[in-house]
Amino acid sequence: MNQSIRLLMLVLILLLTACTTMYLEGLEKVGIPKRDVMVYRVEKARDTQQETKEQFKSALEQFTAATHFQGGDLEATYKRLNDAYEASLGKAEEVRSRIADIESVSEALFTEWKQEITQYSNASMRQNSQRKLEATQAHYHQLISSMKQAESKIQPILTVFNDQVMYLKHNLNARAIASLKGELGNIKSDVSALIASMERSINEANAFINTMDSK
The missing domain is CATH 1.20.5 (Single alpha-helices involved in coiled-coils or other helix-helix interfaces)
Structure with missing residues (x-):
């Protein structure tokens, strides 16, 4: 560079x-304080992960159905799989954007919080605020780590989806369906792992939101 x-x-x-x-x-x-913005963005990220989980479930169903092709219009099958891939790709981009939104507001919130702690003249209040900051940061890091771990499982699946869709587009024959059948087991396993990771991340988001609401 x-x-x-x-x-x-x-x-x-x-x-x-x-x-x-x-x-x-x-x-x-x-x-509207930064704290409320952060909670709102975590809620949006959680909802997007839920939508993404459902989208990948739906895409898996489309790919599975394609392996049962018994003859007819393969062009229509290609279009359905391509639509499923494009929708999954869109959700993946939305997940990344939601995580970035959380990171930007959290950085601003924690920076401001640290600066304000130094302004306390009361030592007890300062120590109490410092403990709350450290607890919130620890919970936040746990949340963002869970979200990124789930997000990291998306791209490998999209890569396989894209390969299979392009191969079907370029062939539109039994060989393309056979290729998909051969890969379906791995796709199912990867999507299952993604869904499980998304569910853990959604649970982390709910726990974080509840913690922030109770403070």
Whole structure:
């Protein structure tokens, strides 16, 4: 990567950071604190993961049904599988975006919290706030780790989906169906692992939301 590209990337990062800061400050001016924004974004990420889980279940059903092809219009089968792949791809991008949204507001929230702790003159209050900050950060790291672990299982499945859809498009014959049959066991296993990981992440999100609401 040459110097000009690195400089451009740095400028873009700084601009995005500035925009995020201005956006969050604007919300606070109308009575919406960073804490509430964070909870809202965790809720949205949780809901997106639920939708993504259902989408991959649906896609698996479409791929499984295709292996039972007994003759007819393979072009229609290709279109159904391609639609399933495209929908899954869209949900994958949404999951990544939701995680990034949580990370941006959490960084701002924790930075502000740390700065405000230093302003306490009462030692007991300062220590209590510090403990709450550390507990919230620990729970947050557990949450974001779970979300990223689930998200990391998506791309390998999408890669296989894409390969099978393209192979079917280029062949539209029994050989393409045979290829899908040969890969179906691995696809089922990977989707099952993704769903289980998504469910753990959704549970972590619910626990985090409940903790934040109770504080």
